[in-house]
Amino acid sequence: MTEEKVSATLTFAVPVARVFAVLADPTTHSAIDGTGWVQEAVERARLTEVGQIFRMEMYHAGHPDGDYRVVNKVEVLDPPHAIGWLTGYEKGDGQLEFGGWIWRYDLAPLGPSESEVRLTYDWSAVPQFIRERGIRFPPFGPEHLINSLHHLAELVSGR
Template sequence: MTEEKQIVVTRVIDAPAEQIFDVLTDPARHQEFDGSGMIVSAEANIPRLQAVGEKFSMNMHHESQGGDYQMENEVVSIVVNELIAWAPARPGEEPPGWKWIYLLASRGPNTTRVVLTYDWENVTDEEIAANLPAIPAEALEESLNRLAAVFA
């Protein structure tokens, strides 16, 4: 038996892939579709994400993390209007191995299938791995619901 190390949720959103990609690549808008409720805000003046290796910081809050804290996300995959993925880490540290992946598949001029994956298969630290997944599937589903609401 293999242990599943990712959560995958899917939703069809009534918006073109280009518009959804625009929202996903704008860190200032991430709080709008965060279903976990942990994102407080993006750091000011973060440009639109365009390339692998770019980093963006998010101000976060969660009681299990001691209240307020910050995460620095590094873009690990990006294909315009199709895919964006980032790996979070504490500022100045290497990502511990989990990542967020948004895959977009156009289903016509105004409809897009969005697949959101929370993947921790590359986490090697046993202490971190023991606490994953940190975000439940319901929060990922809520993220897609909130992303859909952006276009309602």
């Protein structure tokens, strides 16, 4: 694979502001996640600024610990058009380390009550030392992104 990102796009029958509001609420992320790995938001504050940190409790059967926690740092925040975050972890000394992959949602209005939402997972900035650990990128199948968008669409439409 030459391009180191994958995207999926879906049309929503709601305004972009409503979609953005749900994405900016970390407590909704477990309901949106298409893999089932995201369990619960640790910090429940809305995402309001670039650089903001928020943590999520996770579970993955293939992870050495099963249950684990990730740290996310908001990298993109352009209400209501784009939101994105880097994912990493907190080291034993309290320092944060990010792996170089980013989750990004781009929202475009298609009218007063319709939106196009594109979800992109980009791993192009993953450093070589992480790639050498044998982690496969992306660490999920292509259906994950479209599953996430369908979950988001159900959430924002109140279904």
